[in-house]
Amino acid sequence: MTSDFFSHMQKRGLIAQVNDAEALIEALRKPHDNKSEAFPGVYCGFDPTAKSLTLGHLVPLLGLRRAQDHGMRPIILFGGATGLIGDPTGRTDMRPMSTKEDITRYIENFSNLVRRYFRFDVPNTPIFVNNLDWIGPMSWLDFAREIGVHFTVAKLLSADVNKSRLEHGLTFMEMGYQLLQSYDFLELSRKHNCILQTGGNDQWSNLLGGTDLIRRVEHKQAFCFTQPLIVDSQGRKLGKTSGNAVWLDSSTTSPYDFYQYLRNLSDETVEQTFRQLTFVSLAEIRELCAPTANPNAAKERLAWEVTALVHGKEEADKAVAAAHALFGGGGDLSSAPRVQLGKGEVESGVDIVTLLAKVGISPSKGEARRLVQGNGLLINNEKCSDVGYKLRMQDFAQECGGMLIRKGKKDYTIVELV
RNA sequence: GGGAAGAUGCCGGAGUGGUCAAUCGGAGCAGACUGUAAAUCUGCCGCCUUAGGGCUACGUAGGUUCAAAUCCUACUCUUCCCA
Numbered sequence: 001m002t003s004d005f006f007s008h009m010q011k012r013g014l015i016a017q018v019n020d021a022e023a024l025i026e027a028l029r030k031p032h033d034n035k036s037e038a039f040p041g042v043y044c045g046f047d048p049t050a051k052s053l054t055l056g057h058l059v060p061l062l063g064l065r066r067a068q069d070h071g072m073r074p075i076i077l078f079g080g081a082t083g084l085i086g087d088p089t090g091r092t093d094m095r096p097m098s099t100k101e102d103i104t105r106y107i108e109n110f111s112n113l114v115r116r117y118f119r120f121d122v123p124n125t126p127i128f129v130n131n132l133d134w135i136g137p138m139s140w141l142d143f144a145r146e147i148g149v150h151f152t153v154a155k156l157l158s159a160d161v162n163k164s165r166l167e168h169g170l171t172f173m174e175m176g177y178q179l180l181q182s183y184d185f186l187e188l189s190r191k192h193n194c195i196l197q198t199g200g201n202d203q204w205s206n207l208l209g210g211t212d213l214i215r216r217v218e219h220k221q222a223f224c225f226t227q228p229l230i231v232d233s234q235g236r237k238l239g240k241t242s243g244n245a246v247w248l249d250s251s252t253t254s255p256y257d258f259y260q261y262l263r264n265l266s267d268e269t270v271e272q273t274f275r276q277l278t279f280v281s282l283a284e285i286r287e288l289c290a291p292t293a294n295p296n297a298a299k300e301r302l303a304w305e306v307t308a309l310v311h312g313k314e315e316a317d318k319a320v321a322a323a324h325a326l327f328g329g330g331g332d333l334s335s336a337p338r339v340q341l342g343k344g345e346v347e348s349g350v351d352i353v354t355l356l357a358k359v360g361i362s363p364s365k366g367e368a369r370r371l372v373q374g375n376g377l378l379i380n381n382e383k384c385s386d387v388g389y390k391l392r393m394q395d396f397a398q399e400c401g402g403m404l405i406r407k408g409k410k411d412y413t414i415v416e417l418v
Numbered sequence: 419g420g421g422a423a424g425a426u427g428c429c430g431g432a433g434u435g436g437u438c439a440a441u442c443g444g445a446g447c448a449g450a451c452u453g454u455a456a457a458u459c460u461g462c463c464g465c466c467u468u469a470g471g472g473c474u475a476c477g478u479a480g481g482u483u484c485a486a487a488u489c490c491u492a493c494u495c496u497u498c499c500c501a
Contacts, residue, residue, distance in 0.1 A: 376448040410454050
């Protein structure tokens with residue numbers, strides 16, 4: 001059944017570039033002993049550059065899960081070592097260096113986030129590794145002699161990713177990044193029978209570095225493919241809202257906001273996102289996204305499916321209920337985003353502008369003022385265009401258990417008194 | 419090591435003594451239209467403000483001047499050319 005993996009990924013639009021498709025299909029066809037270490041391994045690395053993972057990381061994560069479902073062993077690598085260096089790919093300047101303590105903390109959070117996407121009740125359970133474990137103890141000299149010797153500087157410089165960086169200052173540290181990632185693949189190939197590496201489309205040259213290294217050192221063929229970056233109809237990277245990333249972590253992006261983000265995707269993006277971010281069958285997706293079908297029904301389903309994967313069915317249902325309540329009128333508001341305000345504030349006659357800034361609905365008073373002046377604010381579904389409006393206790397006595405603030409068309413917040 | 423150029427707001431990129439909180443484009447926010455979509459059009463887009471103004475900003479630190487993003491000095495960083 002591993003043999004179906006590749007075509008499954010292709011049909012879902014999850015493969016951008018492959019190094020050797022035919023040989024990979026052939027390798028996956030090879031029967032193996034289900035009880036031993038012999039599951040062919042597939043790995044993808046995640047560098048701890050931020051405290052949480054984003055929507056964009058969901059593609060490779062689910063890709064590993066799809067591999068698991070097809071009888072491969074998923075290997076999730078955390079870049080404890082590579083995170084200290086920073087991948088120069090696609091960047092015009094160096095990443096700010098994180099501290100070692102930050103990276104340790106991030107990795108802890110990553111491993112908590114990631115577990116839910118895999119199965120542990122099967123023989124091919126996932127493996128979690130940290131590349132600091134093998135890169136950390138290695139001396140520079142050993143590394144240079146064992147790994148560095150297989151890379152020429154000309155080759156590294158010819159990579160487009162490095163070329164563009166050359167003008168802006170590429171450091172020695174960062175140029176070593178590809179070597180580290182290549183070494184990871186070699187190590188996993190030796191230890192865990194890992195035959196395949198996946199990554200984002202921008203990772204192509206890093207992935208090839210690994211397959212090259214394995215061929216040179218082990219005289220074995222290894223495989224890699226990249227996955228398309230998920231983008232919207234304008235080709236913008238998916239997963240940013242209001243300039244902020246959409247995180248997989250419920251404490252940074254609430255399940256409601258997560259749901260809303262997907263619910264608001266543009267029409268053209270829905271079918272592709274459906275294939276890439278859900279396990280819904282292709283036949284059903286076709287039906288949902290047919291030209292005659294209701295695009296809003298498709299979006300609701302898509303948003304629910306992905307939210308359920310990331311936050312669980314219960315949270316997804318709550319997000320739907322909240323959305324229906326806010327947009328459809330009536331229904332259950334209990335899951336809408338909430339913020340709290342001290343009673344004393346209202347008693348002392350706080351005005352609307354101060355309140356918006358205080359609870360974080362607007363980042364500053366000036367912006368709150370502009371919002372109100374621009375007719376963009378509704379209090380309990382009534383337009384409020386009076387900048388000096390003073391809140392009263394009865395404003396907070398709505399059914400939802402507080403005051404319903406609507407900013408613009410679809411940004412709802414309940415302010416409750418404590 | 420020597421020489422040249424450069425560092426501006428979230429990003430790109432104008433500005434070269436006052437009229438600069440800084441042209442323009444992108445991103446973002448809001449309004450109209452709509453389907454919680456796209457496209458389009460309109461307004462906003464440093465912070466505070468009792469709306470008169472105040473404060474902080476043009477790599478960092480000093481200086482010249484009534485007045486500096488703009489001139490001078492030192493420093494930091496980057497790019498290019500030569501070695």
